[in-house]
Amino acid sequence: MTDTGKKKATIYDLSVLSGTSASTVSAVLNGSWRKRRIKDATAQLIQDLAEHHGYTANLQARGLRSSRSGLVGLLLPVYDNRYFSSMAQSFEALVRSRGQCPVVVSACRDPREERQVVETLISYSIDELFIAGATDPDGVHALCEKAGLKHVNIDLPGTRAPSIISDNYEGARLLTQAIIERALQDGPLTPDELYLFGGRDDHASHERIRGFREVKRTLLGADPDACIQPTGYSPAMTARAFEAFYEGHGKLPRAFFVNSSINLEGLLRFLGQHPHETFADIIVGCYDYDPFASFLPFPVFMIQQDSEAMLAKGFAILEAPRRAPVTVLVQPTLVPPRTALTGPLDQLSDAGGNG
C-alpha cells in the first residue's frame, strides 16, 4: 500500500515494474498461473509487487472480458421481515463461503420492477440467480433463459425453472393441528371458532389453505367457507380485515391461522387499538417465524421455514449437470409458543448488530 493515491494500478503497471508481460501478470493475479506453468519466482515477484502497490483487479474489466462476474444474486420481494432478512443473512454466508460475491436486491412484489431488476443483474453478467418470491416467476425465468443465466426459484413453484419450495401443505397441517389441540385445552371448539386470515391468490396460500381446511374438517368435522379470510400481504389490509371482523362479530375468533408474519403485524396494529385484555384468550398460529412474536401475551404457534436448507439445495441443483425443472420440497418446523430459537446470526463470532 505504498502507492498513496493517483489512479489504481493495472496489470500494465505491474508488468512494467516486474519486467514481464501483461498476460503473465494477469495469470498470476487471477490464479491461473499454475496451469500456465509460470515460474514460481516470477509469480512470487509479481504477487509481492501487487501487494506492495495495493493492486486490486478491475472486476468490470474482468467481467467484460470473461462474461462472468463472480456475482450471485438473490431476488427478494422485500427485506423488512424476519423471514427474508434471515434468508439474506444465510445467503450471504453461503455465497461468501464459495468465494463469490452475494448481491441481494428486492423488487417490491412488482412484476415490472422484477423484470427490470433481473435485466440489470444480467447486464452485470451475474453468474447465478436465486429467485425468492417473484410475482411473475415465469416472466423472470424467460429473461434468465434468454441470457443463459442459471437460476432457481426459492419457495416459489415456477413451472419452468427448478424450484425448491417449502412444504406449505404439510406445514399448514402441522400448524392447524397445533392450534386446534391447544384450543381444545380450553374447552370444545366449534368449526366457526377457527379462522384463517391473510394470503392471496398464490401457490403458497392455496397450499396452506388446503392443509388448513383438511385438518380442520378432520378434527372439527366441518369448515365453513366464511372461515377463510384472504387479506393480501400487507399489514394495513390485514389490520382492516381484523377490524371489520371485530365490528361484525363483537370479538375475534377464538383461534386463528395467520398466513405470514406480515399478516401478523396487521393483527398487532389492530390490537394496538384495543385493550389487550379483550383478547387475552385467543390462540394464534402464524405461518412464519419471528422470535419476538413467540412471546406475545397469547399463545402463538409458528412455522419456521428452513431457508438455509432451501438455499443449499439451490446451489446443489445449480451445480448438477442436468437441470430439469424439478421441484424439491423442504419441510418446515413447528415452533411452539415461547420458544426463542437461534438464527443465522448465531454463527458469527460475537455476532449480532447494533440496531
Added chain:
Amino acid sequence: MTDTGKKKATIYDLSVLSGTSASTVSAVLNGSWRKRRIKDATAQLIQDLAEHHGYTANLQARGLRSSRSGLVGLLLPVYDNRYFSSMAQSFEALVRSRGQCPVVVSACRDPREERQVVETLISYSIDELFIAGATDPDGVHALCEKAGLKHVNIDLPGTRAPSIISDNYEGARLLTQAIIERALQDGPLTPDELYLFGGRDDHASHERIRGFREVKRTLLGADPDACIQPTGYSPAMTARAFEAFYEGHGKLPRAFFVNSSINLEGLLRFLGQHPHETFADIIVGCYDYDPFASFLPFPVFMIQQDSEAMLAKGFAILEAPRRAPVTVLVQPTLVPPRTALTGPLDQLSDAGGNG
C-alpha cells in the same frame, strides 16, 4: 423481443441494422443523444430497433469505459433484525427513485470482511457508498478515499468521513425517563432497581450509557456502577447475562434499559427458560424498534431511529459540493408500549411479503 436467443444484441448489431454508426447508437441508447444533436427520426428508428430486439446495455462494458457503474452500495453489519432490514428497505426505494441500482452487502462486523467487501465494491466502480455499522470506519474510509469513492457513515461516528448519526444520548435520555416514569406508577423506584443491559465498547453504547446515567441520577438520585451490564451485541451472550443476574439475585431488576433489539432477543431466550408469570411486572426499554416487541406481555418502551431521514441526509451530503467530515445528528423517536407503527413496506402498493 423477437430475437429468440443466441447472444445478446450489441450496439454494433443495432448499428448495422439501422445503417448508422455505433457511436450514434450508443448516444441514442444512453440518453445523451439530444445533446449530440441526433435527428429525432434516427433516434426513433434506433429505439424501435432496440426495443424490437430486446437490447439491453452491457453494464460492465459501460462501467469499464466510464469508470462508473450506476451502483450505490449500502454496507450493513448484518441483515437479520428490523433496524437493518428496514434500513435496507428504505435504501432500495431511495436509490431506485434516483435511477440508480442499490446493492446491499453485509460484513458480519468483521473488520477484515468489511475491507474485503469494500474492495470488491470498489472493483465494480460503485458510485457511492453508505456505511452503516462498520467496526472499523476509518479503515474503510481509507480505502474509499484512495479510490476516490464518495461515502458517508450512517449511524456511525467516523472521524474522517461525513457521518449522520442518531442522537443516542438524547434517545437514551428519552427512553430512560419513560422507563422511570412508568415504573413509578407501580410504586417508588430505588436506583438499584434500574439496570442497563447490552452494548459494547463503541460510540453508540457510550452515548446511550451516558444518557441513561444522567437521567437516572437526576430522577433517582444515584446510579451505582453495578447497574451497567455490558453484554456485547449477541442474543446468546445477552441471554447468559440475564441468566447470571437471575442466578445471583433470584429475580430480574424491576426495570431495565436494553441496548438494542438484538440484546432484547437475548432477553427472550432467557424468558423462554422460565415461566413468564415470574416476570410479569418488569418494565423494559429497548433502544431499537421492532413491531412485535411492542406487544410483549410487559411494557416495552422503544426508541425508533429514523433511518430513512439518515439516508436522505446522506444523499444530500454526497451531493453537496463541499464534503467536510461533518457530523449530523438525527433525532430518534420514543415509541410507547403497544404501538404498532407503519414501516417502509407500507409505501408499497399491496405491499408486504410472503414469509
Added chain:
DNA sequence: TTGAAAGCGCTAACAA
C-alpha cells in the same frame, strides 16, 4: 448531424 477510431483493464488463444 454523424462517423471513425482509440481505449477502459482484462483474458485467452496462439506463438515463440
Added chain:
DNA sequence: TTGTTAGCGCTTTCAA
C-alpha cells in the same frame, strides 16, 4: 516458461 495479439461492448473526443 513467457510474450503478442485480438478483442469483450461501450463512451468519447475529434473530424467530417
